[in-house]
Amino acid sequence: MIIFLLFKHLFSLRLITMFFLLHFIVLINVKDFALTQASMITPSCQKGYFPCGNLTKCLPRAFHCDGEDDCGNGADEENCGDTSGWATIFGTVHGNANSVALTQKCFLKQYPQCCDCKETELECVNGDLKSVPMISNNVTLLSLKKNKIHSLPDKVFIKYTKLKKIFLQRNCIRHISRKAFFGLYNLQILYLNHNRITTLRPGIFKDLHQLTWLILDDNPITRISQRLFTGLNSLFFLSMVNNYLEALPKQMCAQMPQLNWVDLEGNRIKYLTNSTFLSCNSLTVLFLPRNQIGFVPEKTFSSLKNLGELDLSGNMIMELSPHLFKDLKLLQKLNLSSNPLMYLHKNQFESLKQLQSLDLERIEIPNINTRMFQPMKNLSHMC
Template sequence: YYLLYFLFSRYLSYNKISYLKPGVFQDLHKLEWLILENNKINRISSMTFAGLKSLVLLVLLNNSISHLHDKAICREMPRLNWLDLEGNHIQSVGNVTFSSCNMLTVLVLQRNSISKLQEFTFSPLQKLGELDLSSNRIQTIPSNLFMDLNELLQLNISYNPILELQTDLFDNLHKLKSLSIEGIEIANIQRRMFEPLKNLTHIYFKKFQYCGYAPHVRSCKPNTDGISSFENLLANIVLRVFVWVVSAITCFGNIFVICMRSYIRSENKLNAMCIMSLCCADCLMGVYLFVIGAFDLKFRGEYNRHAQSWMDSVQCQLVGSLAMLSTEVSVLLLTYLTLEKYICIVYPFRYLTPGKCQTMSILIVIWILGFVIAFIPLVSKDFFRNFYGTNGVCFPLHSEQPETMGAQVYSVVIFLGLNLVAFIIIVFCYGSMFYNIQRTGTKATEYSSHIKKEVTIAKRFFFIVFTDSLCWIPIFILKVLSLLQVEIPGTHFGIVLPYNYEASALLWVSMYLLMVFYTSSCFTMILPCYCTVNLCRSTISSWVVIFILPINSALNPILYTLTTRPFKETLLQVWNNYRQRRSLTNSQSAYTPSFTWLDMWPLQETNPATSTPDYLAHPSEMPCNVGKSELLPVKTINGT
């Protein structure tokens, strides 16, 4: 008999048992453990376990049980403490199924096909400490299902297609310490649901954003979405430093460009107006990052207490719309600049170049359209819900989370409609420009100098388009994956960025290839002499928002102005005039002339090679109706 006890405890698993006749265990009165896992048992009744008066643990894991009889399953097992029915095919559980399981403390019904639960199914289980209902087909949970489970410590209802949770569902679970509701979209989530759970120490959600509704819980998973963490709005030290670096470079760089553009005398005024408008849009991205950095400091160490109120706040909505305004105006302006360059190079003899009034009208329309795109979601809350408050940085990429139909259609129209069309136009225009330049250079050598000037400008704009492409292609991919309902897990990686745009271009190419073709869970990439990138396969979209979009606004001043020849020669002219003034001051200390910008560029002293704009002439500086002779290279006095 002693040997039979050990046999039944240890060796009835992984057999092909399909049927247990009633009374098969009736002589095993002292048996405490009965493990029947990984068999083919398809039915049980209360009489199946007759005689097991001392049974404490019953494991029926991974069998084929499809139905539990209405009679009490524990009637012949009054001391049963642990019942494991995981991995069966049970479809429903009645009110009397566990009516005699008064001593039960652990009940596992995980991975079944349960779709219906009676309201008082678990009422007899007064001592139940752990209940696992995860991975079933439960859509509705009766409001009184957990009402009598006063001793419950752990509850798991994860991965069920639950449509809605009752607000008072957990009100009587005063001793609950662990609650798992992973894999469930809680459309009606609110703080009221979790406030009665005073002893709750661990909670598990599908989304990090839900943690804000249970601020009193010590541990919440997931504890980050790639940007924010349980403690901080910006989870990573790299993020916290990078947001200030990029915001400073973006703001001050673009402001510097705006100021210097007005003093570059050889610059075409209409072109300068467009570039300064683009710098204003990019500067808004810097302001956006400054605000995010400021609130990160404000919430440092206790972000989860303020997370939900922050994402629902007016400040978050406004700063999100500011980022959207900056992004869309930048895209539209870049498209316009590309089209203008395309027209001037491909059709140089036609009356197509816009004048001053037309250019100003186009810029006004672009800004109005940007404001409309950015602020429409703030007007209709019922239609868009919390469009900007889906993450801590308030940027509405919506790459992972289910949206309302309005928000989904709107984000698709913006990211896969407007922005994708703009990107295609830019790629087409530059392809046509380079083809036309190459063809023209072989047929009309007499104005090849003019074409070379246009190539210089085209190359500069190409680098701008190139960086924009690296920004937007990953976003297009993420949005398509979200529409195809491909789950995009969270991301944790750190980046140390160079300040020169060649290295940055190499970095973005590498990041793009990694994001498109990543296959492993984690990997590290080291770019020699430039940076180190550590990637883990998780919320890539969040890191796209914080790293890729702003860096383009930070690089634009470098590409637009700081690397151009007029800017370099203007700085050289300023430096030369400064040295001349110092020498004059030292030699004639009694006389100090006034310092004006006019004196900085004295026309009689200026070298024609530096004052004449022909080396970087924009086609709009030359009216499109001029004769061919006017497109010839401008000769200097010496005839060179």
């Protein structure tokens, strides 16, 4: 705080931060930084992300141990037996089937030869499958990653009512019939990322009352409606990273009362409204970086009383409403970096008494005032 007072008329916010880091890095707890092999100080990954070994690349924790080398150096497929990630917390650890010795007996009587069976779990990876195969109806996990499936017809899983986890990433799926997931009342995990899905019909998930984890990353989905999420009463985690979304439904969480974590990074969202998150009472993590958001109405986040982390970085926001964050009493981490912000109101952060991390990197704000930061008594990381 003293540093800002001494230099507020001499340096921009970014230069002040650099000065602070260079002169005090040895004196503070550097829990938010990591030293690379090249002896360069780089920011550690934000909440909900993990580092790719020695690389500066960070990935969502949902990618940890999903059987894919998302990092490029295999770091995301290491230590898959630990109990430290989000995947373990929600019982979603499935590891990399290719590296796990299948020592347990198979309890499935019918399945293709190209698949590996362990108890009631079936892995059919890189099997050149063009459709969902015929298997025993007591299957509980079905992985069809890296196949050549183009569509999912009506009731394609209807016989497999005991399924809890389905992995369909990295296929060529373009079309999913409205009743494709009909009857999957016990399904908890559904991965549909890295496909060619452009549209999802309303009601497609209506039987998935137990679903907690839905991954739709890297699909060219352009539009979603509130009715799309009908039936997802238990959904906890929704990820639609790198889609083509230009707008969000009027009340995004109306059908998802338990939604806790939403990641919408890398879309084309241009605006938010006061009602977008009106029903998102359970939300604690909201990621909206790398979109095209230009303006955020004052009451956009007013219903997010439990929000702990908000990321609005890499958008086109030029000004923030003076009371935009006033209801975020529990917010601990706020990222506003890489926005063309030209002005901050003097009471912009007045309500953020629990804030621990504030990222204003790559922002040049001429009206910086030390009083802006005084309410944030718990602030331990700023850049």
